[in-house]
Amino acid sequence: MSVKGIRLLLVDDEPHIVQFLELGLLNEGADVRTASNGEEAIMVASDFKPHVVILDVMMPGMNGFEVCQALKATGDNIAIIMLTAKDETQDRVKGLRIGADDYVIKPFSFEELLARIQARLRNQFPNLLGEVVYGPFRIDDLRKELSYMDQVLELSPTEYELLKFIVMNNGIVLSKALILDKVWGYHFGGEENIVEVYIRSLREKLQDKEHRLIRTLRGSGYRMDFP
Template sequence: MGQLKGIKILLVDDEPNILQYLELGLTNEGYEVCRTLKKTDNASVIMLTAKDEVDDRVKGLTIGADDYMIKPFSFEELLAQIQARIRNQFPNLFGEVVVEDFRIDDRRKEIRFESRVLELSSTEYELLKFLILNQGLVLSKAMILDKVWGYDFGGEENIVEVYIRPMREKLNDREHRLIRTLRGAGYRLDIP
């Protein structure tokens, strides 16, 4: 986590106990907690809220949240979300990102798996990178389309399936143990 020195995280909550819990947990992970909000173009917002209705989530995402987690939440999941946001927003901080058997070199647009370079199109590269950086999390087709193809993509959601199939072949994942399909929910990359 040393390469993340200087990354600031603003915590806002109406429950002091939750703020203390988050501050302690994030400080122990090596983050410097920001006490004042500075105007910046590089801000990401993860909303933590007890409001779990679809309308509440839609409103939160519409007003600018990048992600939305419902209380009670797992600290480990929140930490993974923060790390994924930082990796996605500041890839140059990392140079080469290593996640288990994967090595992502964003400067070369290259992904290695088990020491071999995968032959990937630019879309396959972005899709696999998104799955790796969010490994362990369920990613809906809509979320994948938004992050990989862009919000203005006018095609069908099935394009995700079209790209997942050959990617599994390139990863020798014939039994779908690495890239799992969760019916009705999306996909999750599980690294054994």
């Protein structure tokens, strides 16, 4: 999954860490801004409107906890990942309680941080991701296209939303009631059997005659199964 075009703000008073992360994230295609202290971070965030903030806890003056509270208080949808050199549970709990979305302990690898960023994007900004790969499936939410084994499937809007939902929940049993709520909407007044009709159609398009991809669990619902 790419972070291309994602706005990222790096806040740390250690120049070598900022330089290391900035270079890596720029190479991944992100739009990056930096700040070396809390006050500067809040000013930059006000204009830059970052999707994700990588925020060091221990900084002179305004610390990371205070910056986190200030950024969350704006009401903007910002994912905040806090960095700390302290492997102390109380610091992690404090950060999460004041609104931090994730926590990374120094030292960490760039790959670990990138994975954390991608997880926050999936959770808070799914529409920004463009193509996302799940096993043999590729979901392009911007184009509303879903591919299986590199072949674009011809899907109706409802089929697209249904298949996307069960693919993203691979391995999880999904009841008909839950599927209706998430795909058709809470106010849908039709019968649960509509789910069976659409599942049958998807199986045909996936050539899943033996129901190995979309399994039926009698009395429970459906489960997508792929490695």
